[in-house]
Amino acid sequence: MDKVKRFIDCTYTATKCNLRCQYCYITQENKWNEELPKLKYSPEIIGEVLSQERLGGVCHINICGLGETLIPAEMVDIIYNILKQGHYVMIITNGTITKRFEAIAKFPKEYLERLSFKFSFHYEELLRLNMMDKFFANIKRMYDAGASFSLEITPHDGLIDKIDEIKQVCLDNVGAVCHVTVARDASKTAIPILTDLSKEEYIKTWGSFDSDMFRFKMSTFGVKRKEFCYAGDWTGYLNLVTGILKPCYYTYGGQNIFEYINKPIKFEAMGYCHLSHCYNSHAFLTMGAIPELDSPVYLKMRDRVVVKDGKESHWVQPKMRKFLSTKLVESNKEYTKGRKRFLKVKNFVKNFPVKVYLKITKN
Numbered sequence: 001m002d003k004v005k006r007f008i009d010c011t012y013t014a015t016k017c018n019l020r021c022q023y024c025y026i027t028q029e030n031k032w033n034e035e036l037p038k039l040k041y042s043p044e045i046i047g048e049v050l051s052q053e054r055l056g057g058v059c060h061i062n063i064c065g066l067g068e069t070l071i072p073a074e075m076v077d078i079i080y081n082i083l084k085q086g087h088y089v090m091i092i093t094n095g096t097i098t099k100r101f102e103a104i105a106k107f108p109k110e111y112l113e114r115l116s117f118k119f120s121f122h123y124e125e126l127l128r129l130n131m132m133d134k135f136f137a138n139i140k141r142m143y144d145a146g147a148s149f150s151l152e153i154t155p156h157d158g159l160i161d162k163i164d165e166i167k168q169v170c171l172d173n174v175g176a177v178c179h180v181t182v183a184r185d186a187s188k189t190a191i192p193i194l195t196d197l198s199k200e201e202y203i204k205t206w207g208s209f210d211s212d213m214f215r216f217k218m219s220t221f222g223v224k225r226k227e228f229c230y231a232g233d234w235t236g237y238l239n240l241v242t243g244i245l246k247p248c249y250y251t252y253g254g255q256n257i258f259e260y261i262n263k264p265i266k267f268e269a270m271g272y273c274h275l276s277h278c279y280n281s282h283a284f285l286t287m288g289a290i291p292e293l294d295s296p297v298y299l300k301m302r303d304r305v306v307v308k309d310g311k312e313s314h315w316v317q318p319k320m321r322k323f324l325s326t327k328l329v330e331s332n333k334e335y336t337k338g339r340k341r342f343l344k345v346k347n348f349v350k351n352f353p354v355k356v357y358l359k360i361t362k363n
């Protein structure tokens with residue numbers, strides 16, 4: 001059985017998007033029509049540099065654009081070439097670019113079993129643009145082809161009146177209600193929840209979806225992590241356009257892992273977390289970047305059980321279910337106490353200027 005060796009969160013720095021969600025910073029900054037950046041490395045090279053040999057084993061690769069991930073045509077080949085290496089891939093998408101799903105559905109079955117989609121449910125935009133049927137048809141297309149999916153909504157205050165109808169649309173189309181994330185205000189250093197509700201009201205309102213993802217995110221949101229974090233070794237943050245791999249978000253330095261294919265990648269844990277909280281804890285912390293932290297498995301953040309005519313099925317399909325139930329500590333060795341202490345101090349000093357920069361540029 002495949003176990004996760006590393007979790008690599010990849011960003012594709014293109015802000016282009018075909019939707020105009022009110023709560024999205026791309027809309028607020030009018031960036032949805034910006035030119036797509038030119039890829040410095042071909043999809044074939046991207047696949048090769050991310051070989052199992054180089055990454056140390058079978059990895060979980062997450063791909064998310066700054067705008068809609070599947071707008072760049074080359075994304076289909078990038079996904080194909082990463083799957084070719086034997087990794088498991090998760091794509092974050094708004095689910096509306098049908099021609100990309102049609103192309104991906106033609107991948108070999110063995111690839112599709114290791115592929116999953118996180119469909120972001122932009123309810124109001126799908127209604128405004130009359131795209132609801134197309135959205136759910138694309139989910140069905142990928143599931144029938146053998147891939148897994150999860151449906152997730154970004155809570156915002158303007159949607160509260162529509163919660164009942166949103167749940168019904170989910171039940172009618174995918175047999176269970178969507179998962180719920182936590183909207184954050186990234187313009188502030190503390191990265192607070194983006195809402196006018198109190199924390200208690202927010203939990204009461206969006207907790208009605210009974211989403212493990214929402215529960216876990218809320219339990220870690222705003223909690224400064226003081227434990228030793230293996231980001232930088234067991235997890236990483238990769239820019240697919242430039243090839244720069246960093247230990248985590250807003251961290252100092254980075255290494256270009258695309259430039260020299262055979263150069264070994266230096267994996268070293270940060271230990272120290274310089275952010276006010278781990279805002280993507282549903283991925284990093286459930287996979288086990290902080291192994292001493294008791295957390296549910298990542299599968300719980302994505303799956304839903306559907307019962308129809310007495311039969312049970314899951315949004316996440318069997319092979320993916322097993323993989324998403326594994327933790328990073330199962331394939332990696334923990335550091336000695338001395339090494340942990342040394343790295344914590346080293347990275348506290350190294351990332352101090354970044355901390356100051358974030359304090360100055362955000363409010």
Ligand code: SF4
Binds near residue numbers: 225231249270274289
């Ligand atoms: S705890 Fe901090 S360093 Fe570790 S994964 Fe989360 S944000 Fe990154």
